[in-house]
Amino acid sequence: xxxxxxxxxxxxxxxxxxxxxxxxxxxxxxxxxxxxxxxxxxxxxxxxxxxxxxxxxxxxxxxxxxxxxxxxxxxxxxxxxxxxxxxxxxxxxxxxxxxxxxxxxxxxxxxxxxxxxxxxxxxxxxxxxxxxxxxxxxxxxxxxxxxxxxxxxxxxxxxxxxxxxxxxxxxxxxxxxxxxxxxxxxxxxxxxxxxxxxxxxxxxxxxxxxxxxxxxxxxxxxxxxxxxxxxxxxxxxxxxxxxxxxxxxxxxxxxxxxxxxxxxxxxxxxxxxxxxxxxxxxxxxxxxxxxxxxxxxxxxxxxxxxxxxxxxxxxxxxxxx
Amino acid sequence: xxxxxxxxxxxxxxxxxxxxxxxxxxxxxxxxxxxxxxxxxxxxxxxxxxxxxxxxxxxxxxxxxxxxxxxxxxxxxxxxxxxxxxxxxxxxxxxxxxxxxxxxxxxxxxxxxxxxxxxxxxxxxxxxxxxxxxxxxxxxxxxxxxxxxxxxxxxxxxxxxxxxxxxxxxxxxxxxxxxxxxxxxxxxxxxxxxxxxxxxxxxxxxxxxxxxxxxxxxxxxxxxxxxxxxxxxxxxxxxxxxxxxxxxxxxxxxxxxxxxxxxxxxxxxxxxxxxxxxxxxxxxxxxxxxxxxxxxxxxxxxxxxxx
Numbered sequence: 109x110x111x112x113x114x115x116x117x118x119x120x121x122x123x124x125x126x127x128x129x130x131x132x133x134x135x136x137x138x139x140x141x142x143x144x145x146x147x148x149x150x151x152x153x154x155x156x157x158x159x160x161x162x163x164x165x166x167x168x169x170x171x172x173x174x175x176x177x178x179x180x181x182x183x184x185x186x187x188x189x190x191x192x193x194x195x196x197x198x199x200x201x202x203x204x205x206x207x208x209x210x211x212x213x214x215x216x217x218x219x220x221x222x223x224x225x226x227x228x229x230x231x232x233x234x235x236x237x238x239x240x241x242x243x244x245x246x247x248x249x250x251x252x253x254x255x256x257x258x259x260x261x262x263x264x265x266x267x268x269x270x271x272x273x274x275x276x277x278x279x280x281x282x283x284x285x286x287x288x289x290x291x292x293x294x295x296x297x298x299x300x301x302x303x304x305x306x307x308x309x310x311x312x313x314x315x316x317x318x319x320x321x322x323x324x325x326x327x328x329x330x331x332x333x334x335x336x337x338x339x340x341x342x343x344x345x346x347x348x349x350x351x352x353x354x355x356x357x358x359x360x361x362x363x364x365x366x367x368x369x370x371x372x373x374x375x376x377x378x379x380x381x382x383x384x385x386x387x388x389x390x391x392x393x394x395x396x397x398x399x400x401x402x403x404x405x406x407x408x409x410x411x412x413x414x415x416x417x418x419x420x421x422x423x424x425x426x427x428x429x
Numbered sequence: 430x431x432x433x434x435x436x437x438x439x440x441x442x443x444x445x446x447x448x449x450x451x452x453x454x455x456x457x458x459x460x461x462x463x464x465x466x467x468x469x470x471x472x473x474x475x476x477x478x479x480x481x482x483x484x485x486x487x488x489x490x491x492x493x494x495x496x497x498x499x500x501x502x503x504x505x506x507x508x509x510x511x512x513x514x515x516x517x518x519x520x521x522x523x524x525x526x527x528x529x530x531x532x533x534x535x536x537x538x539x540x541x542x543x544x545x546x547x548x549x550x551x552x553x554x555x556x557x558x559x560x561x562x563x564x565x566x567x568x569x570x571x572x573x574x575x576x577x578x579x580x581x582x583x584x585x586x587x588x589x590x591x592x593x594x595x596x597x598x599x600x601x602x603x604x605x606x607x608x609x610x611x612x613x614x615x616x617x618x619x620x621x622x623x624x625x626x627x628x629x630x631x632x633x634x635x636x637x638x639x640x641x642x643x644x645x646x647x648x649x650x651x652x653x654x655x656x657x658x659x660x661x662x663x664x665x666x667x668x669x670x671x672x673x674x675x676x677x678x679x680x681x682x683x684x685x686x687x688x689x690x691x692x693x694x695x696x697x698x699x700x701x702x703x704x705x706x707x708x709x710x711x712x713x714x715x716x717x718x719x720x721x722x723x724x725x726x727x728x729x730x731x732x733x734x735x736x
Contacts, residue, residue: 170523217723224466224522228661229722232715235654239715243708353654357468357530364527397538403531407524408516 117418121372124379128278132271144270150382151277152338157362157374158284159331164360165369166292167324168304169219172227172356173234177329179241179351180207181336186253186346190246196259196267203333210237211329215322231353241348252347259341267341277338281375284331289371291327300324361403367415376414433566438687439680444572446679447579451634452652453659453671454586455627461603461666461732463518463620466525469509469532470631470656471649477502477632478644479540482549491554491640498636499629506628510621518620537646548645557640575637582630583672590668599623603666603732655682658718664728673730678714685710 113119128151135144156178163169184203188194214233221229247253258267267273291297303310303317310317340346349355358381366377384402388395410417456470481498485491513532517524557571590596598619601609610616635649642648659678663670690706697705721728 164523170526172526217719221722221726224460224665225661225722225726227466227522227526228657229719231654232658232718232722236712236715236719239708239711242711243704245704354650357526360523361527361530364523368523394538394542396534397542400531400534400536400538403534404513404528407520407528407531408513 115419115422117372117415117422120418121376124372124376125282132274136271141270144274146382146386147379148270148274148277148342149339150379151274151281152335152342153359153362153382154375154378155277155281155284155338156332156335157359157366157378158281158288159328159335160359161363161368161370161374162288162291162331163325163328164363165367165373166288166297166304167300167321169321169325170227170360171230171325172353172360173230173232173237174328174332174359175351175353175355176234176237177207177211177332178336178339178355179237179346179348180210181333181338182340182346182350183241183247183336184333185259185337185340186255187247189255189257189259190253194257194260196261196265199259199337200334203337204330207329207333207336208326211326212322215325215329219318219321219325231356234351234353234356238348238351238353241351248347250348252345252349255340255344255346258344259337273338273342277342280334280338284334285371285375287331292371296320296323364406365413367413370413370415373413373415380414434687436566437568438683440568440572440576442680442683443676444575444579444679445683446676447576447583448634448638449652449656449659449679450583450672450675451579451630451637452656453663453675454583454668455623455630456653456656457660457663457666457668457671458599458603458623459627460660462599462606462623463514464606465514465518466522466529467514468526468529468653469536470529470627471651471653472533472536473502473506473628473631474635474649474652475540475644475646476505476536476635477629478551478635478639478648479544479549480632481636482551482639482644483544485551491551491557494551495633495636498632502629502632503625505632506625507621509628510624514624515617515620533650537650540646544644546646548643549639550643551640553640571640578633578637582633586630586668595619595622600732655714658714661718662721662729664731666732667728667730670728670730670732674728678717681713681717682710685713689713 113122128147131147132144135141135147156174159177160171160174163171181203184206185199188198188202214230218226218229218233241247242250258273261267265276267276292301299310299315299317299320303315303320307317336350339350362377362381363374364377365380366375367373384399385395388398392398406413452470452474455473456467459465459467459470477498480501481491481494484497485494488494509532513528517528553571557574560567560569561573588596590599598609598614602616602619602623606616609619631649635644655678659671659674662678663672663674686707689710690702693702693706693709696702
């Protein structure tokens with residue numbers, strides 16, 4: 109049976125998807141709407157993390173400003189709603205087009221730089237977005253903006269109600285995972301991954317790596333704006349806090365927990381992060397301390413995140429390593 | 430035009446610039462010599478303020494608070510270098526970002542554990558609390574002291590970097606670390622000293638600002654980003670660059686907050702100018718950094734001999 113995943117990591121990921129698929133009905137059955145909220149939030153962030161992983165994990169572009177695109181997606185819902193335009197297609201089109209334009213302009217400048225400079229310039233651009241949203245007095249500035257109604261779609265696609273929204277999120281997550289997978293395995297993706305490891309060689313082969321990277325950066329930003337659009341609908345509230353630089357730092361953290369440059373790692377990393385955050389904060393108000401120590405330990409001792417750990421189990425099982 | 434206001438704002442810009450320099454000089458050296466991105470440098474700024482506040486509360490002397498605070502920060506910096514940073518110099522930048530992001534969480538929570546969630550006010554001695562008048566100009570004594578202290582530290586650092594053997598090694602390290610190692614310099618000790626010195630200077634900046642803003646959790650997390658902008662604009666590893674860039678950015682930030690709406694008003698109606706000015710003034714330093722990175726990535730004043 110070739111469709112059945114042979115490796116331990118593959119089986120774990122398949123199990124996670126099988127658990128996620130009927131989740132709303134399970135939570136309804138045991139009457140725990142809180143967990144549906146928690147899971148919805150985790151999966152929304154997972155979309156953003158999948159998009160960040162595309163440039164960070166596969167492309168080696170460490171962006172410390174990716175939360176800006178969550179903000180753009182969320183404001184693409186919030187600002188039209190403020191004027192009573194609730195059409196979901198409009199929100200979607202706005203989120204995708206504005207994030208693509210912002211990514212195209214800032215990416216064209218950022219990608220001229222490398223390494224540390226790239227980290228810092230992406231952070232600078234996201235701070236510009238942050239201050240732009242902060243100065244929008246009309247839309248609440250730092251107090252944020254309440255969205256009174258979810259984006260309107262045709263009846264069969266409605267976002268109203270926790271379960272419908274959950275399946276919106278789940279579907280977009282699967283789409284972005286599938287799309288990332290196809291993209292990375294395409295000729296385009298090979299160039300992106302190749303120029304992460306040896307850019308000069310890719311250039312010598314005749315590829316304009318700058319252009320490939322730019323396109324990849326724009327695609328990643330557009331996927332991330334979908335997460336923002338969902339987040340705006342989910343929380344019904346948007347504020348510049350969504351895109352502070354610490355938010356972008358958390359996104360990187362989630363990529364690394366799961367394992368950068370793997371397909372399901374970001375999903376698992378995000379779920380683990382959100383669950384830890386939720387349950388540690390129930391135990392103690394000082395949960396950030398535990399989190400910080402984990403982060404330091406993860407880098408010093410845990411190579412490859414959760415995916416790396418699962419793969420090591422695989423290799424042990426297969427009897428070589 | 431109100432000349433007194435202009436001069437006051439210039440002095441405020443100078444004060445902000447010098448505080449930024451205290452933060453950025455350590456950051457740029459750690460960045461330039463160890464190639465280490467320390468996001469948690471802002472935590473030193475915060476911890477310095479709390480150290481100083483605690484000592485002032487116990488002894489009642491602001492000067493003792495500063496001196497003991499400096500010693501404490503030197504030790505904290507050395508410990509962080511010894512136990513954490515040292516293990517990471519050879520890893521990639523992503524690891525630096527993650528670990529120091531974790532350190533921010535750890536330090537913020539530790540401060541919460543030790544000193545509580547509320548801020549900590551630091552009382553000033555009466556001598557420093559007043560204002561002085563110069564002609565028709567009225568300026569707080571303490572702010573003048575910050576400017577004086579900042580310039581003094583800049584001078585000491587300048588002498589240290591240009592006239593001493595340690596400074597020579599620091600400059601050499603910023604230009605070409607491998608060559609310094611190859612010449613048999615004890616690079617570990619140099620790294621330790623630079624890191625601890627940087628922590629002490631960041632701590633000093635926190636101690637100086639705390640009597641005005643009071644010490645609070647996370648106070649370093651916003652200013653550290655601006656300090657990074659200073660480092661990039663000035664040129665990584667260049668103390669001179671950090672000095673000029675800090676002053677330029679401090680002045681740009683302060684002046685644009687007070688005068689940008691007037692300037693914009695020349696080109697557009699009042700209503701638009703008043704909406705656009707605050708956003709634009711907050712963004713100006715980032716725009717400057719993006720421009721520098723795009724057109725002169727090595728910074729305005731890169732260390733000698735560095736490409």
